Amino acid sequence: MCPSPLALDTNVVLDSHIMHWLRHHHTVKVISPVAYAELAFGYITRLGSTKSLDAMLFKTKIRVEQFEMAEARITGEFVRQLMGGARLAPGTDEFRRAWNKAWRDSAIASHAAFSPWRLLTFERNGFPFLGWRAKNPYDFKSQILSGTEERRDLGEEDE
Amino acid sequence: MRRQERIANWAAKLSVTPVVWFETIKQYKERHDGNAPPTKSLNKIGTLAAFRIDPSGSRLPLDYSWYRYGTVAERLPSEVVRFEDPDSGQPCADWKGPRPDFQQDDPLVARVREEIGHVIADYPEDSDFERLVDEVYEFAPFPFQRSYRLARMRLGVTGHGSRFENEVRVRDFWELLNAALSEFPEQDFPQVALTVGPLREIIKLTWNQLPSRDLDATKAVVEGFWDTFCSFLRAHDLGHSKGLGSERIHQRAVEAGWSLDRLRDLLGDMALRISDRIPDVAEDATLGPIIENRRKDIEEQSTALEQGLAAADEIRRLIAQGD
Numbered sequence: 001m002c003p004s005p006l007a008l009d010t011n012v013v014l015d016s017h018i019m020h021w022l023r024h025h026h027t028v029k030v031i032s033p034v035a036y037a038e039l040a041f042g043y044i045t046r047l048g049s050t051k052s053l054d055a056m057l058f059k060t061k062i063r064v065e066q067f068e069m070a071e072a073r074i075t076g077e078f079v080r081q082l083m084g085g086a087r088l089a090p091g092t093d094e095f096r097r098a099w100n101k102a103w104r105d106s107a108i109a110s111h112a113a114f115s116p117w118r119l120l121t122f123e124r125n126g127f128p129f130l131g132w133r134a135k136n137p138y139d140f141k142s143q144i145l146s147g148t149e150e151r152r153d154l155g156e157e158d159e
Numbered sequence: 160m161r162r163q164e165r166i167a168n169w170a171a172k173l174s175v176t177p178v179v180w181f182e183t184i185k186q187y188k189e190r191h192d193g194n195a196p197p198t199k200s201l202n203k204i205g206t207l208a209a210f211r212i213d214p215s216g217s218r219l220p221l222d223y224s225w226y227r228y229g230t231v232a233e234r235l236p237s238e239v240v241r242f243e244d245p246d247s248g249q250p251c252a253d254w255k256g257p258r259p260d261f262q263q264d265d266p267l268v269a270r271v272r273e274e275i276g277h278v279i280a281d282y283p284e285d286s287d288f289e290r291l292v293d294e295v296y297e298f299a300p301f302p303f304q305r306s307y308r309l310a311r312m313r314l315g316v317t318g319h320g321s322r323f324e325n326e327v328r329v330r331d332f333w334e335l336l337n338a339a340l341s342e343f344p345e346q347d348f349p350q351v352a353l354t355v356g357p358l359r360e361i362i363k364l365t366w367n368q369l370p371s372r373d374l375d376a377t378k379a380v381v382e383g384f385w386d387t388f389c390s391f392l393r394a395h396d397l398g399h400s401k402g403l404g405s406e407r408i409h410q411r412a413v414e415a416g417w418s419l420d421r422l423r424d425l426l427g428d429m430a431l432r433i434s435d436r437i438p439d440v441a442e443d444a445t446l447g448p449i450i451e452n453r454r455k456d457i458e459e460q461s462t463a464l465e466q467g468l469a470a471a472d473e474i475r476r477l478i479a480q481g482d
Contacts, residue, residue, distance in 0.1 A: 002386045014471040026425040042474035056467025115250045
């Protein structure tokens, strides 16, 4: 069975240890255009361009995935689930902050919406809709190296 | 036949294709106490029924492609909704919405219903699934797909419950692999063919010549090669149904290129790992250049990572302001 394809949350791309390890973990690795936009904001603000970000993604074979209608639809559903559980009063600053974050997180997670995709993230609690498929990257690395990664979706390598 | 008539006939056939998916879900649920099918069952039951009715795909133009686990539906009606089964974690599919429109007296619709019933009766339990996959593979366009599946089965990575499982268990993996590779369709997949030699050399070492057999490395390489072959397969004319859009095929071809890149890295890493234990491998005519290229590539990656992450802490803080 082939290793699970991975969607990476924004901060995972900025983790040196994980990025060095991932180049020897040979599977599909993508980031959402929304994660790329967050990274681009940081790189342009700090360095004036995305040149070193782009070179890093290219050399480590992490591609920026397309965001199409299917991902947009899933994003809408994830936002609904997140905001439905938040119990915040609409119109308040708190609501707006949660809404803003929910959109970005949901768009990032939309690429890992279905098995056998995994989302590597340092904020597993932010992605309740992915359940066990949202993984801390360090835990994931340990599981891969020890051969204990959970494959409840065994046999679904065709999707 | 006049052009308009031909178009009308084609449109009528197209309208039958949603019935395949509707009936597969409906009849599967009837057989399984109302439980919706896993997507893998939906894919295989639907395409197998279509193959049995019309192997050429001219009467029943279902959109599918061949991939790592047999056939996959390429275009499902919007009424087919995917969800994850909370108990098994498997992706499943259900039909939400009105039943598809079709002429009640259409003989093709009746034939579709009947054949889906036959497929489900032939493989009634979930434990029969792999035998269903066996039959799907009888329709595979390249014999290599069947023979390589047997080699993978011998490694235990697929085929649990297949009718070939017992037969394969007593055979030698190395022989199965070589038998499969001797059938590799080089003319159809020239880029992938270039990796067959290194693949064979690496597995010869991981399976036969290291002081202790490296099963994990063997599996990783065998599966990496399968992934790349199947990525090219579904972009090949024989690897998908005739009506698939050119845009999608182009996208598949791009993905196949990425998969080949990953395979090259994987083979390079494996060859490097082996050369730590058997230094002579670095001088090998087949593996030596692969090791050299991978070393160079790792160096370039390290430089890109060093430069890309030089200001990572500050960038992380900047991004966090938006949370």
